[in-house]
Amino acid sequence: MRKPLIILLSGDFLLACLSLALGILVRFGTLTGSEASEIGGWQLAFFAAVLLFSGFFVELYSASSDYRKTELTVRVFIGLCLAFLILSASYYIFPSLLIGRGVLLSALVIFGIGQIVWHSASPMLNVVPGFAQKVVILGNGALGKQIEDLIPRERNNFVFAGYIKAAAEGPMGPDKNVVGTMDNIFETVSRIKPNKIIVSLAERRGVLPVKEILKCKLSGIEVIDALNFYERLTGKLLVENINPSWFIFSSxxxxxxxxxxxxxxxDVALSLTGIILASPLMPLIALAVRLDSPGPVFFKQERVGKGEQAFTLIKFRTMRNDAEKNGAVWACKNDPRVTRVGHILRKTRLDEIPQLFNVLRGDMSFVGPRPExxxxxxxxxxxIPYYSKRHFVKPGVTGWAQVRYPYGASVEDSLEKLRYDLYYIKNFSVFLDILIIFETIKVVLFGRGAR
Known part of the structure; x- marks a missing residue:
C-alpha cells in the first residue's frame, strides 16, 4: 500500500477514535463518568474497524479516489449508512460491543464531518516540506516520459523534479525539464535534493554511471528501477519493457x-460455502434461462488452465444457442447475442455460479487470472510477450485483473490485463487474495465491468 493511503487510513482511524470520544462527551458531558467508562478498547476498536471497512467499501481509499466535494460527501454519507447498519446488527448479535444509540449517532455525525474535511485537505500534504518526495528520473527517453506522466495520475506523495539527461536516450522535446546530465549526477542531486532517483535507461550496458549513482545511494537517496517504481504505483507490471533477467532476479x-x-x-471452503448459499437460486436461474430462449441451461466451453492444460468451464448460458455459429469471437459491449435473462445474469455475475464446481473439482482457483x-x-x-506466464497458476473465478480492469475484448485489453495478472503472480499472498475477494464484492454490487 502506498504511503499516502496509509496516512489517509491512519487519519481516519484517529478520527474515529476522536469522534467516539467526542460522542461520549456530547452524550454524557464527561469522559470519566460511570456510563462513559463502560465504553472500552474493544468497543472503540470495533467502531473504528467498521468505519474503515465502510470507507474501503465506498472506495474512499482507492488509487483513483480524487473526488470532487459533492461526490466525496455522497460517498461519505453512504459509508456512514453502511457503518450504521453493520454496527446496529453487530450490537444486536454481540451486546458486549454496544456503545449506546446516543453516543453512536453523535460519533457518526462527527466522524462524517471530519472525514469530509480530512479527505478534502489531504492532497495539500504534498506541499508540506518533508512529506512530498521529490523524484528525479535518470533517462529522458520514452520510458522516462511514461514514468513522468504516471506520477500525477496516481495517488501518491511524489513530485517530479526533472530529468537527468542521457545522451543515448534522445530528448523528449527541446530538453524539457532536464536538470542535469549523466556527467554530473551527484552534483545535480546535491542541488535538487531529491528523495528518489528513478533509473529509466532503456539500455544500461556500458552507459550506467555506476560510481555516480553509488555516491547518491550512499548519501541517503533511494535508487529504484523504473519498472519497480511503475509496479509500486500502479499495481501492475510494465510487460513490454521487461526482459527475462528481470523475472529471474526480481523479488x-x-x-x-x-x-x-x-x-x-x-478454494474448497469458499466454493462449498458459495454452492450452499446459491443452491436456492440455481433452480430459479436454470428455469429462467430455459424459458427465455431455446437451448441448454448450462454453457460448457474449453478453457486453458494451469500448465496450459485444457478443462471444461461451466456457466449458466447467457447467449443464444447459435451465438458462435461463425466461430469464436470476443464478447463486446451491448452484444446482440446476449439474451434478456443473460444480460441480467452477466450484470449480476450470477452466470458464474457454476464455476464454483470447477473450483471444487480443482480445475480453477477462487482467485487467479481469468481462464481464456x-x-x-x-x-x-x-x-503479447510473456503471455504464457499467466498459466503458471490456476485460473480464477475472480482475480486482480478482473477487479482492476473492465472486461477485455481485444489484444490491447489482454495486454493490459496481463500486466495485472503478472503482478498478482509476482505478489501472491493471503492478504492479496482477501483484498481481491472484498473488491469482487464491490464489483458485483455496483455492476461494473460486465458485458
Missing part, C-alpha cells in the same frame, strides 16, 4: 507448498 514469483496448501483449503479460450490463447501468445 516475488515464489509459491511455496504452504501457499498451495492454504490456497486449496481456501485455446483459440485466443494461441493468438495472444504470438502477439
Amino acid at each position: 516475488g514469483f515464489r509459491v511455496t507448498r504452504f501457499m498451495c496448501f492454504y490456497k486449496r483449503v481456501l 479460450r485455446p483459440e485466443f490463447v494461441e493468438t495472444l501468445k504470438e502477439k
Whole structure:
C-alpha cells in the first residue's frame, strides 16, 4: 500500500477514535463518568474497524479516489449508512460491543464531518516540506516520459523534479525539464535534493554511471528501477519493457507448498460455502434461462488452465444457442447475442455460479487470472510477450485483473490485463487474495465491468 493511503487510513482511524470520544462527551458531558467508562478498547476498536471497512467499501481509499466535494460527501454519507447498519446488527448479535444509540449517532455525525474535511485537505500534504518526495528520473527517453506522466495520475506523495539527461536516450522535446546530465549526477542531486532517483535507461550496458549513482545511494537517496517504481504505483507490471533477467532476479514469483496448501483449503471452503448459499437460486436461474430462449441451461466451453492444460468451464448460458455459429469471437459491449435473462445474469455475475464446481473439482482457483479460450490463447501468445506466464497458476473465478480492469475484448485489453495478472503472480499472498475477494464484492454490487 502506498504511503499516502496509509496516512489517509491512519487519519481516519484517529478520527474515529476522536469522534467516539467526542460522542461520549456530547452524550454524557464527561469522559470519566460511570456510563462513559463502560465504553472500552474493544468497543472503540470495533467502531473504528467498521468505519474503515465502510470507507474501503465506498472506495474512499482507492488509487483513483480524487473526488470532487459533492461526490466525496455522497460517498461519505453512504459509508456512514453502511457503518450504521453493520454496527446496529453487530450490537444486536454481540451486546458486549454496544456503545449506546446516543453516543453512536453523535460519533457518526462527527466522524462524517471530519472525514469530509480530512479527505478534502489531504492532497495539500504534498506541499508540506518533508512529506512530498521529490523524484528525479535518470533517462529522458520514452520510458522516462511514461514514468513522468504516471506520477500525477496516481495517488501518491511524489513530485517530479526533472530529468537527468542521457545522451543515448534522445530528448523528449527541446530538453524539457532536464536538470542535469549523466556527467554530473551527484552534483545535480546535491542541488535538487531529491528523495528518489528513478533509473529509466532503456539500455544500461556500458552507459550506467555506476560510481555516480553509488555516491547518491550512499548519501541517503533511494535508487529504484523504473519498472519497480511503475509496479509500486500502479499495481501492475510494465510487460513490454521487461526482459527475462528481470523475472529471474526480481523479488516475488515464489509459491511455496504452504501457499498451495492454504490456497486449496481456501478454494474448497469458499466454493462449498458459495454452492450452499446459491443452491436456492440455481433452480430459479436454470428455469429462467430455459424459458427465455431455446437451448441448454448450462454453457460448457474449453478453457486453458494451469500448465496450459485444457478443462471444461461451466456457466449458466447467457447467449443464444447459435451465438458462435461463425466461430469464436470476443464478447463486446451491448452484444446482440446476449439474451434478456443473460444480460441480467452477466450484470449480476450470477452466470458464474457454476464455476464454483470447477473450483471444487480443482480445475480453477477462487482467485487467479481469468481462464481464456485455446483459440485466443494461441493468438495472444504470438502477439503479447510473456503471455504464457499467466498459466503458471490456476485460473480464477475472480482475480486482480478482473477487479482492476473492465472486461477485455481485444489484444490491447489482454495486454493490459496481463500486466495485472503478472503482478498478482509476482505478489501472491493471503492478504492479496482477501483484498481481491472484498473488491469482487464491490464489483458485483455496483455492476461494473460486465458485458
